[in-house]
Amino acid sequence: MNNKTICVALVGIGWAGRMHARAYNHVYGIDVRRKTVCGLEENLSEFAQQFRFESCTRDFGEILRDPEVDLIDITTPPFLHADMIVKAMRAGKDVICEKPLTGYFGMPDDKKPVGNVSKEKMLREVRKTIDELEAVMNVTGRRFFYAENWIYAPAFIRACELMRSKGTTLVQMDSIAGHKGSPASYVKYWEQSGGGTLARNLIHPLSAAIYAKRLEMESRGLEYGVKSVACDCSQVMKHIENRYIEADPVDTEDWAHVVLTFRDGSKATLTSGDTFVGESVTTFDMYGNDAVFKCRFSQADLLDVYFSDDKGIEDEHFVEKNDSNIGHHRAIVSEEIIRGYYGEIQDFLECMLEGREPLSGFQIAREAAELTQIAYLAAEQNRTVVL
Ligand SMILES: NC(=O)c1ccc[n+]([C@@H]2O[C@H](COP(=O)([O-])OP(=O)(O)OC[C@H]3O[C@@H](n4cnc5c(N)ncnc54)[C@H](O)[C@@H]3O)[C@@H](O)[C@H]2O)c1
Numbered sequence: 001m002n003n004k005t006i007c008v009a010l011v012g013i014g015w016a017g018r019m020h021a022r023a024y025n026h027v028y029g030i031d032v033r034r035k036t037v038c039g040l041e042e043n044l045s046e047f048a049q050q051f052r053f054e055s056c057t058r059d060f061g062e063i064l065r066d067p068e069v070d071l072i073d074i075t076t077p078p079f080l081h082a083d084m085i086v087k088a089m090r091a092g093k094d095v096i097c098e099k100p101l102t103g104y105f106g107m108p109d110d111k112k113p114v115g116n117v118s119k120e121k122m123l124r125e126v127r128k129t130i131d132e133l134e135a136v137m138n139v140t141g142r143r144f145f146y147a148e149n150w151i152y153a154p155a156f157i158r159a160c161e162l163m164r165s166k167g168t169t170l171v172q173m174d175s176i177a178g179h180k181g182s183p184a185s186y187v188k189y190w191e192q193s194g195g196g197t198l199a200r201n202l203i204h205p206l207s208a209a210i211y212a213k214r215l216e217m218e219s220r221g222l223e224y225g226v227k228s229v230a231c232d233c234s235q236v237m238k239h240i241e242n243r244y245i246e247a248d249p250v251d252t253e254d255w256a257h258v259v260l261t262f263r264d265g266s267k268a269t270l271t272s273g274d275t276f277v278g279e280s281v282t283t284f285d286m287y288g289n290d291a292v293f294k295c296r297f298s299q300a301d302l303l304d305v306y307f308s309d310d311k312g313i314e315d316e317h318f319v320e321k322n323d324s325n326i327g328h329h330r331a332i333v334s335e336e337i338i339r340g341y342y343g344e345i346q347d348f349l350e351c352m353l354e355g356r357e358p359l360s361g362f363q364i365a366r367e368a369a370e371l372t373q374i375a376y377l378a379a380e381q382n383r384t385v386v387l
Contacts, residue, residue: 005031009063012075013039013047016098021051023345030349064091077186078194079105082129089142096145099203101365102129103194115190115251119377126373130366145348145358146365150208152340159293168288170216173268175205175284178276181246188250196252199372202272207368209268225263230384231375232257236275247274258375279319297339303331
């Protein structure tokens with residue numbers, strides 16, 4: 001890496017890969033060389049052309065062996081994350097990785113389906129994997145960047161800035177991450193996704209809550225920590241007839257609710273589900289002792305549109321997961337900015353050049369992955385887990 005050029009390889013060209021690829025096109029002040037994109041799809045070379053990657057490959061090993069690549073950006077399904085991170089760091093590359101950092105995906109002696117494995121075992125194994133990742137990071141000296149876009153959403157960043165300036169104590173945070181399901185095929189199976197909506201969606205508000213509370217407590221000179229975790233996880237849509245929700249979990253949950261209690265007694269109540277018909281719901285409300293901050297990541301009121309029919313705009317989406325473009329909509333504008341995708345990539349690349357810490361790094365990735373497993377344990381044992 002010279003002073004101003006970072007050579008990137010992107011792995012995965014699904015929904016997340018596309019968001020990251022777009023973000024590299026908008027980086028400012030740093031030269032990014034988009035060297036290689038890696039994925040298994042037929043349209044890989046079209047993707048490479050569209051997002052100006054120099055080459056494409058189906059072989060992850062090719063990227064590892066390329067001495068020019070400085071940074072590998074991993075947007076593959078969760079069960080591949082830990083192995084790819086280890087291989088990338090051992091090959092001397094810095095790493096960006098999508099959420100979740102890792103999870104439990106089954107062991108040879110497990111009875112199938114993997115979702116039925118004891119959550120104590122899952123927690124133990126996930127902690128082991130995270131410790132191994134940390135050890136590899138320490139031995140190789142490579143950087144890790146955790147692509148948690150909620151932490152980079154401008155509304156959330158501004159709320160955190162104001163909370164800090166005001167010296168507000170957060171009393172309660174309340175958030176919903178709701179969708180009408182995911183089109184990605186791996187989400188039905190625990191052995192590929194490491195869980196259901198809790199591991200996949202609730203991890204966003206969970207990460208935002210622990211980030212905000214840590215920032216608040218540490219900026220007031222207090223020691224941050226989560227004291228306890230309660231959780232309810234369920235398969236809701238199995239029992240409800242519907243035509244509009246893409247939830248078909250095999251051994252994963254499609255609805256989850258988590259209550260975190262922090263060291264100072266304050267709370268976060270977080271809900272996620274593949275059970276929300278209509279456009280996605282992404283709200284994050286922070287109620288303090290002297291201020292309230294209500295962050296919205298998918299809805300915006302900058303542009304109202306109306307269409308009599310959808311000829312010519314069939315491939316547009318005005319809001320994530322809306323059913324149709326016909327009729328009235330509040331169209332989201334600059335989605336990649338509002339939802340934090342541009343901000344995270346910009347921060348990570350600046351961190352590589354400047355040697356500073358990212359807003360979202362290994363500490364958040366680790367705590368979010370561990371709390372996710374503790375929440376599964378709480379749900380399985382129907383009790384509040386005290387840490
Ligand atoms: N931050 C967000 O808003 C957000 C949204 C969606 C997904 N995600 C995360 O992004 C990741 C991917 O999710 P997705 O919905 O884009 O999934 P997806 O299934 O749409 O895409 C996965 C990609 O990984 C590639 N891939 C799979 N195995 C591979 C291998 N062995 N070598 C190279 N490439 C391989 C596939 O070809 C595909 O391009 C997950 O970790 C998910 O949790 C994050």
